[in-house]
Amino acid sequence: MTTITIDESALEGMESLLGDQFADTLTFCCSEFQRLGSEVLANLGSDNEAAARHAHSLKSNAAQFGAMSLSALAQEIELTLNQGDVATAQEKSQTLDEQVSGSVEKLQVWLAGR
Template sequence: MSEIDVNINSDALFAMQDLLQDQFLPTLEFCLTEFDRLYQDLENDFDSNLTEATRHAHSLKSNAAQFGADSLAQIARQLEHALSESNMALASELKTTLPAHISATKDAINRLV
């Protein structure tokens, strides 16, 4: 298995830490679980509700970017655009990369904090 190229913007992550102070860790924990929930919701709606699937990709993009998970946000952004353009082949390809990338992203963030 090849290594996943995860990019964490530590400046953004630590800016959130400075902003949230004692609420940072609980908020981060919630956000990291949201990555999984949003992926599962995306998976559930992917073949049946394009509007909802697109919304889940958008939310994943926003949550990832907010905590400096730049590479995850980029994949979610590309997925959101593919879905909005009904490019299901590309969307499906991107979707299959998400579980491993989410896991690697969570590991990378947890190593930093």
């Protein structure tokens, strides 16, 4: 079972910063999490440089919006790819879809409760 960690203080900070644009931005970011996760998986093993770039973007976007466990996993995938350790990156990526979908779900629940 994959643990999903959301930092609500990061969400509250972004909400304060973005104001009325927060909900739309969070919704967009959730779709970006899904797109970037898919890009990591699609490129892993065939274009590892592209996979690492997508993992880097996913790491940053997820951290900014409080999806801490997703950000940490993306960082691990990025680092192992940058070190040339494709086997470990592939192993770590096995839970990426679950981490993305679980993070998106928790973020949407959090937003609905605002």
